[in-house]
Amino acid sequence: MASVASRQSFGLALAELGESHPNIVVCDADLSKSTMSCHFAEKFPERFFEFGISEANMLGAGAGMALTGKVPFVCSFACFISGRFDTIRISIAYSRANVKIVGTHAGVGIGEDGHSQMGLEDLGLMRSLPGMVVIQPADDIETRQAVKFAAEHQGPVYLRLTRQKLDDVNDSSYEFQVGKGVTLADGSGLTLIATGGTVAHALKAKGLLAARGVDARVVNIHTIKPFDAELIAKCARETGLLMTVEDHSIIGGLGSAVAEVIAEGAPAKLKRWGVLDVFGESGTPEDMYRAHKIDAEGIAETAEQFVANAQG
Amino acid sequence: MAYPLTRDIDVLKKHANQIRIHSLKMIAKAKSGHPGGSLSIADICSALMFGVMRHDPRTPRWADRDRFIMSKGHCVPAWYSALAQAGYFPEEELMTLREFGSRLQGHPDCAKLDCIEAASGSLGQGMSIALGMAMAGKMDNADWRVYCAIGDGESQEGQIWEAALAAGKFGVDNLTVVLDNNNGQIDGYVNEVMPLDPIDAKWRSFNWHVIAINGHDMEQILAAFDEAKQTKGRPTLIWAKTIKGQGVSFMANNYTWHGKAPTAEQCEAAVKELSAA
Ligand SMILES: Cc1ncc(C[n+]2csc(CCOP(=O)(O)OP(=O)(O)O)c2C)c(N)n1
Numbered sequence: 224m225a226s227v228a229s230r231q232s233f234g235l236a237l238a239e240l241g242e243s244h245p246n247i248v249v250c251d252a253d254l255s256k257s258t259m260s261c262h263f264a265e266k267f268p269e270r271f272f273e274f275g276i277s278e279a280n281m282l283g284a285g286a287g288m289a290l291t292g293k294v295p296f297v298c299s300f301a302c303f304i305s306g307r308f309d310t311i312r313i314s315i316a317y318s319r320a321n322v323k324i325v326g327t328h329a330g331v332g333i334g335e336d337g338h339s340q341m342g343l344e345d346l347g348l349m350r351s352l353p354g355m356v357v358i359q360p361a362d363d364i365e366t367r368q369a370v371k372f373a374a375e376h377q378g379p380v381y382l383r384l385t386r387q388k389l390d391d392v393n394d395s396s397y398e399f400q401v402g403k404g405v406t407l408a409d410g411s412g413l414t415l416i417a418t419g420g421t422v423a424h425a426l427k428a429k430g431l432l433a434a435r436g437v438d439a440r441v442v443n444i445h446t447i448k449p450f451d452a453e454l455i456a457k458c459a460r461e462t463g464l465l466m467t468v469e470d471h472s473i474i475g476g477l478g479s480a481v482a483e484v485i486a487e488g489a490p491a492k493l494k495r496w497g498v499l500d501v502f503g504e505s506g507t508p509e510d511m512y513r514a515h516k517i518d519a520e521g522i523a524e525t526a527e528q529f530v531a532n533a534q535g
Numbered sequence: 536m537a538y539p540l541t542r543d544i545d546v547l548k549k550h551a552n553q554i555r556i557h558s559l560k561m562i563a564k565a566k567s568g569h570p571g572g573s574l575s576i577a578d579i580c581s582a583l584m585f586g587v588m589r590h591d592p593r594t595p596r597w598a599d600r601d602r603f604i605m606s607k608g609h610c611v612p613a614w615y616s617a618l619a620q621a622g623y624f625p626e627e628e629l630m631t632l633r634e635f636g637s638r639l640q641g642h643p644d645c646a647k648l649d650c651i652e653a654a655s656g657s658l659g660q661g662m663s664i665a666l667g668m669a670m671a672g673k674m675d676n677a678d679w680r681v682y683c684a685i686g687d688g689e690s691q692e693g694q695i696w697e698a699a700l701a702a703g704k705f706g707v708d709n710l711t712v713v714l715d716n717n718n719g720q721i722d723g724y725v726n727e728v729m730p731l732d733p734i735d736a737k738w739r740s741f742n743w744h745v746i747a748i749n750g751h752d753m754e755q756i757l758a759a760f761d762e763a764k765q766t767k768g769r770p771t772l773i774w775a776k777t778i779k780g781q782g783v784s785f786m787a788n789n790y791t792w793h794g795k796a797p798t799a800e801q802c803e804a805a806v807k808e809l810s811a812a
Contacts, residue, residue, distance in 0.1 A: 251722070253688060253691075253720050253721045253722045253728060254721060254722070255722050256721065256722065257721070273722055273723075273728055273729070274691075274729065275688065275691035275720070275725075275728045275729025276658050276659070276688050276689060276691040276692050276720065276729075277691045277692055277693060277729070279693060280693060302657065303657060306657060334567075335565060335566075335567040335568075335633040335641050336567070336633075336641045336642065336656075337633070337640045337641035337642050337644070337656070338640070338642070338644070338656075339608065339641075339642040339654065339655070339656025339657055340641075340642070340656060502644075504635070504640060504644075505632075505633040505634065505635065505637060505639075505640045505641045506633075506634065506635030506636070507635065510635040511635075514635065
């Protein structure tokens with residue numbers, strides 16, 4: 224089983240796509256070796272633009288390039304991207320500019336750098352923008368295909384990627400379909416709905432839960448917008464209990480998107496799980512997943528309690 | 536009672552050297568962090584903490600203290616060391632940098648440590664905070680001053696220039712900003728990634744008093760802070776020409792040491808070199 228950081232999968236896929244897609248241009252803000260846009264830069268130096276540490280300007284220039292026919296991928300950490308929200312809101316979204324926004328270093332999974340470098344609110348912000356497609360892939364093959372989708376989709380896309388390596392959750396026959404959740408493992412007692420970095424942990428949690436008498440279904444929601452409300456409603460009907468797991472604030476992201484579906488009519492009890500309205504902090508990536516209980520053990524423990532409470 | 540400041544160049548140099556040694560040991564122990572810019576700002580931190588700023592380690596939030604904002608927040612190990620050497624917290628705590636549960640976050644967290652004035656770590660923001668403090672000080676006719684360290688890579692952020700414009704307008708002569716011009720950032724050399732030249736003409740045209748110094752010459756550093764204090768009606772930029780990784784031969788002027796921890800062996804070699812200096 225391979226284990227690749229989604230930023231790395233992205234960087235390699237983009238460099239490959241550069242050949243068949245001459246309109247792709249790539250911009251970075253002094254983080255090309257972290258976002259992995261450096262792979263494209265090396266191969267196509269004349270289509271790579273280093274903006275230095277000026278994210279707002281880079282995003283705005285990306286809009287200008289898109290409005291003139293280029294397909295810009297603008298890259299930085301998710302936190303600094305979402306920090307320039309108004310630029311994205313007006314120059315990109317409202318201008319209907321065909322910009323591909325890439326935010327890496329998602330969530331507490333970045334570890335030691337701590338809160339200031341963690342993207343924890345980006346999903347909530349991005350999915351609030353009309354027309355924005357929001358994707359958070361869970362493994363290598365999904366990321367590569369999502370990058371290709373982004374390059375060929377007409378309209379703004381936000382890609383949320385991880386610093387840490389992600390274990391494969393899909394096999395080699397996998398086909399990415401935007402807006403369609405993926406049921407990775409069936410189960411009837413509850414549905415674990417995960418996205419990005421937490422998906423492989425949720426799959427492992429299924430094994431732990433089985434040993435504790437809970438039969439969990441595992442669903443991967445790689446597209447946060449447009450949202451697969453149908454699949455969520457189906458899981459609600461069939462398992463009655465839903466638990467969302469994300470490396471993001473539980474306010475605004477996947478958990479909120481699922482809550483909206485339930486509130487509008489799908490019958491289920493919901494547990495939102497992730498970063499619980501607190502700041503991130505320094506620690507190893509493993510420390511962080513453990514502390515926020517979004518590693519396999521933490522997910523299993525929380526799910527078990529949720530099921531017990533729901534039954535009791 | 537305020538911390539007893541010194542003008543003894545040798546003492547200040549010793550503190551600076553200790554800042555470098557601490558920074559490297561902390562970063563090596565944490566296995567992550569930013570050595571290059573911590574070493575380039577070490578002499579400035581030493582001068583501020585032990586020679587220039589009015590502060591009291593026993594009363595970190597003393598209302599009449601001078602304020603310091605490390606706007607280039609990734610270089611906070613240098614300031615942590617200065618704080619520990621001054622007695623704000625035990626030196627042993629330095630080695631918890633970036634550990635889970637530590638008060639010494641990878642980037643400054645003012646809620647965890649009361650001797651830190653504000654959060655930073657997203658580049659370009661600290662100078663505006665410093666500006667606001669200076670404006671508030673003026674409103675209150677306070678005699679404390681505000682200091683702020685910014686990076687040259689950081690100076691590519693638009694907000695730096697918004698703050699510079701506003702500081703010029705508001706005439707905050709109680710604000711002194713140090714530009715750590717080490718010419719290194721992550722993707723390369725500043726003058727290639729996004730050139731800033733001419734630095735002095737830019738700041739002067741924003742109505743700042745500009746003092747150019749060698750940022751590793753303690754006498755020049757002290758003289759510049761004195762001159763800033765005496766400058767009326769305008770904020771001062773101390774344009775400190777520095778070397779990224781200063782003090783360690785294999786790190787000096789090599790931007791690849793921006794955000795990479797030295798191994799235990801590299802750290803030992805570096806500390807040896809610094810101890811001999
Ligand atoms: C807004 C923002 N963008 C990007 C980063 C990531 N980053 C951390 S340090 C750094 C380079 C900083 O260079 P400089 O300001 O020259 O600092 P120094 O060389 O003194 O370490 C970058 C791009 C950040 N912290 N904040």
